[in-house]
Amino acid sequence: MTGAADLDTVLGKAVTILRAFRAEDRAVSLAELVRRTGLHKATVHRLSGDLVANRLLERAGGGYRLSGGLFELGMLASLERSLLEVAIPFLQDLYERTHETVHLGVLEGHDVVYLAKIGGHHQAKAPSRTGGRMPLHCTAIGKALLAHAGAGLRREVLSGPLERRTPHTVVAPGILRRQLWRVTETGVAFETEESTAGLACVAAPVLGRDDEPLAAISVAGPVGRFRPETHVTAVRAAAAALAATLTRRALLV
Known part of the structure; x- marks a missing residue:
C-alpha cells in the first residue's frame, strides 16, 4: 500500500506526478496528468519539465x-538488489523444475511487491509484473508473507476492508485467518482464482533467523492444467535454500 505524497512540498508534488503513471501507459498527456494528480496545470507542466531534465520522465507522443x-x-536499492542477486539462481532452478x-x-505495507517474475513462452496470464504490487490477502505469495508477519500487521489486514478482486477472493476475515494459520503449519500458501480468473498458485516464505519473512517464492499456472499441490515440495525447497543462503551471508558480514 503506497502512502500519499505531501502536496505541500515541491518534492511531494513531483512524487505525486511520478506515481500517477500506470503500468499500461504508453504516454500520458499533460491534461491527463493534471486530472490524475489534482495539481494545477502550471505546476504539472513546470515539474514535468524538471523531471525530464533529470531523466526521470521523457517526452513521448505529445505527452x-x-x-x-x-x-x-x-x-541502486541495495536490499532489493542484493536479495534479487542471491535469489535468481534458485528462481531459475525452480522454473526448470516446473516450467511454470x-x-x-x-x-511492503499491505501489499506484496514483485521483485522478479520468470516465465516461458506459454506462461499463465497473471496480474503480477516485476516492480508491481498486489494485495496480500488475495495472492499465495502475499498469504505466505502475511502468515509470518507481525501480529499487528495481521490484525490491520484482517480488520480492514478486503478487496474482492474476483468471485473467489477470500474477503471473510475468519476464513483468511484460518488460511494463514494453515500456512504456518504447512509452510505453503495456496490461491485459486483469488487475484485473477483462471490462475492457481502455490507459495512458500523465505524466513530469516528469527522466522521473519524476508521474501516469498511462488509458482503459478492456469487452472485448467496446473495443480499447485504437485509443486509444494519444489517451492518449499527453493524457499528454504534461499533462506539458508541469505542467513549464511548475513553471518559472514
Whole structure:
C-alpha cells in the first residue's frame, strides 16, 4: 500500500506526478496528468519539465512517460538488489523444475511487491509484473508473507476492508485467518482464482533467523492444467535454500 505524497512540498508534488503513471501507459498527456494528480496545470507542466531534465520522465507522443533514470535509481536499492542477486539462481532452478511462472516477492505495507517474475513462452496470464504490487490477502505469495508477519500487521489486514478482486477472493476475515494459520503449519500458501480468473498458485516464505519473512517464492499456472499441490515440495525447497543462503551471508558480514 503506497502512502500519499505531501502536496505541500515541491518534492511531494513531483512524487505525486511520478506515481500517477500506470503500468499500461504508453504516454500520458499533460491534461491527463493534471486530472490524475489534482495539481494545477502550471505546476504539472513546470515539474514535468524538471523531471525530464533529470531523466526521470521523457517526452513521448505529445505527452510524458517514465524514463530509464528511474530504472537506474531502482537498481541502486541495495536490499532489493542484493536479495534479487542471491535469489535468481534458485528462481531459475525452480522454473526448470516446473516450467511454470515463478515469482519472488517482498512485503511492503499491505501489499506484496514483485521483485522478479520468470516465465516461458506459454506462461499463465497473471496480474503480477516485476516492480508491481498486489494485495496480500488475495495472492499465495502475499498469504505466505502475511502468515509470518507481525501480529499487528495481521490484525490491520484482517480488520480492514478486503478487496474482492474476483468471485473467489477470500474477503471473510475468519476464513483468511484460518488460511494463514494453515500456512504456518504447512509452510505453503495456496490461491485459486483469488487475484485473477483462471490462475492457481502455490507459495512458500523465505524466513530469516528469527522466522521473519524476508521474501516469498511462488509458482503459478492456469487452472485448467496446473495443480499447485504437485509443486509444494519444489517451492518449499527453493524457499528454504534461499533462506539458508541469505542467513549464511548475513553471518559472514
